[in-house]
Amino acid sequence: MNIPQTSFPRVVIIGGGFAGLAVARGLEAKELQVVLLDKHNYHTFQPLLYQVATGGLEPDSIAFPLRKRFNDIENFYFRLAEVTGIDAEKNEVKTSIGSLNYDYLVIATGSTTNFFGNKNIEKYTMEMKSIPQSLNIRSLILENFEEALLTSDLEERKKLMNFVIVGGGPTGVELAGALAEMKKEILPKDYPDLDIRLMKINLIQGADCLLKGMSPQASEKAEDFLIKLGVDVWKSLRVQNYDGNIITTNGEDHFKASTVIWAAGVKGASIDGLHAECVVERAARYKVDQFNRVTSHENIFAIGDVACMNTEAFPYGHPMMAQPAIQQGNLLAKNILALQKGKQIKPFVYNDKGSMATIGRNKAVVDLPKWKFQGVFAWFVWMVVHLFSLIGFRNKAVVFLNWMYNYIRFDRETRLIIRPYKQKNKYSFESDK
Template structure:
């Protein structure tokens, strides 16, 4: 029991997940009269907004990750256990993990989100995603492996499928990786692959809605679409991918885009933890919480960040799944936990919207601030760089990211085009680290297009 954690007279706060919310909460409890235990399957915190830059070779993985133990070195009330959480037992105040059971006095779920494939099995098996550092490294290897294969094939149809990249989802992640790939096609790939006619390479951004960057202002949506078109990205709005198999991304029963590279950035679910009452888990797998992030019906269990479904009058579908929401909830929860220990009532959470932004490519970004303030272009790009640089954990990571960005900007090059670990889809795992069902992983022999099927 308790996996060798020291016995303490102080109440134990167990935090599941060390993302933006869990990290902020554990730090905020530094001087609180509690024992803080963080459980995470990874021994590092990773900066998810920059995963796409790892995937496209702009940054190395260790530039956006930082060891959890190093972050909390010198915090005497902090303890970390590397484990997978299997379920929680709220009746016994226990978390069951892959390394043993851990007792808690207060439990905080900060598990974040998982990719939502909307029940489409072929996409879950075959599409690439960028929710974690391993995902990003796999995607980077996979794209460059397919370029190497394109050099060797004499079949024009197979070569086209290897070169085409389809990005599904017109939110910030989809827009940012599409822009990064377009920059790579223009500045980087011609140097590495002069034998390939890269004019044949298509980057296609598919969005089921009627605009890109749905949560942002109309001006930002229009600017993002214009930037995409200037970069040569083919944007298909009001289009859904129905299935993905045999190098074909189908958007109807018969029409498809030939591609071996499909990047799924179209939706997320909350990363719920088994063991909670079914009535507190919403349809999108987020956990219903009240105004002070307490799980309904469980007075000593809380949820923050992406996994928390806090409904307000202004946001009846729940607060947005953004890092600032998780960090602000963590700050307030740290205060409320101490208030509860002192027998004082908790304070309700009020979200302070500081704005949203998205980068498209160099000198091209869109920023929305409160009060209907909008700006874009070079100033928006600088703002995006500054905010993300300052938010990175660790001085070294800030310096390395700044140097890499400066090098890329002035040289129009990216140095990290390495296939360090060749990737096969047989090795791919889902967001929870579980191996997916095996399926055909090599690029299949490209079948001639049947007369009844339309290729676009």
């Protein structure tokens, strides 16, 4: 891999998401060699992927080149590589570009879509965990409308204009809201010769309320907002299968739809090689102690979505969101430096800053630890928080400009079909992952 072996201990970090970036920044310019591995050369700001999928933002404005983030740091190495395995006995990771030994290993690989073993659903539904996947969704929505124009078969046209989102968490709720706004403001203008009433947006949630992790107020208000926007919300309904045409459920309802977006579950993106006892099987997350050390390994850490730390407040691990990832990354950097100096390391205590979701213009829900509110002000808070969380001045400025434009003009202008999705099966983009 052409990385010099120096007298400094080597920290290998797998993954440049929120967790990986936090630990890498915390270790910078210290007497350590830091190697960051990622299969993309950019960091993705995942909370805004749904806006890329619905034409509100350019993909480049929610991504940041990883090399640029670190190009002022000595002793730092980035390599574009997919990690294929870990050999804990040899202290070595195996990657698509060769092996690399480590003194400390930080696994920050995040999460991946969970299809719960259903191969049909995996094959026919769309995921939204990466920029290429979001661009695929954007293309598919527009391609389906183009196709709906061409058919004279009413049933076929209804199918092409029927959108089903499975999963009523923040991703599903935000995507459903954005699609509903496209239906309201954009698509009738772009497709005047289509009967927009045929367009349906269905949000299917297995639990008995939306936004399960948030407060009842937030959950109810979000549902209320969505219904007012014209979304059909289905609760306590589980999708059982999808064959590319029809979605069957555990109830009487079934849906004939060309576009199904699967936002019903994530699991840890764990890597082959560690003992089974290190991994929570169902969730595919690494069992870690309060210092984020993976079970029975002194020098292997897992942080963020891929880590499962059992605490009293979170018996099944922390929520798979940006905040625990960033906080664990920040602490782990300090702990690794402490270990180097033979000092005491500190246990992780999660500082829950709250959570939020946006449904549409002037519509969001915010749960702070001591204050829960919904509506216009929540929406404003959501915007400010997300704007400031973006990395880089240029990204902030471009996103701000787009949001202002979209707000004033009721528009979403980046509706280009750049990656024709319908050719997916033909070309089978591996790069989508």
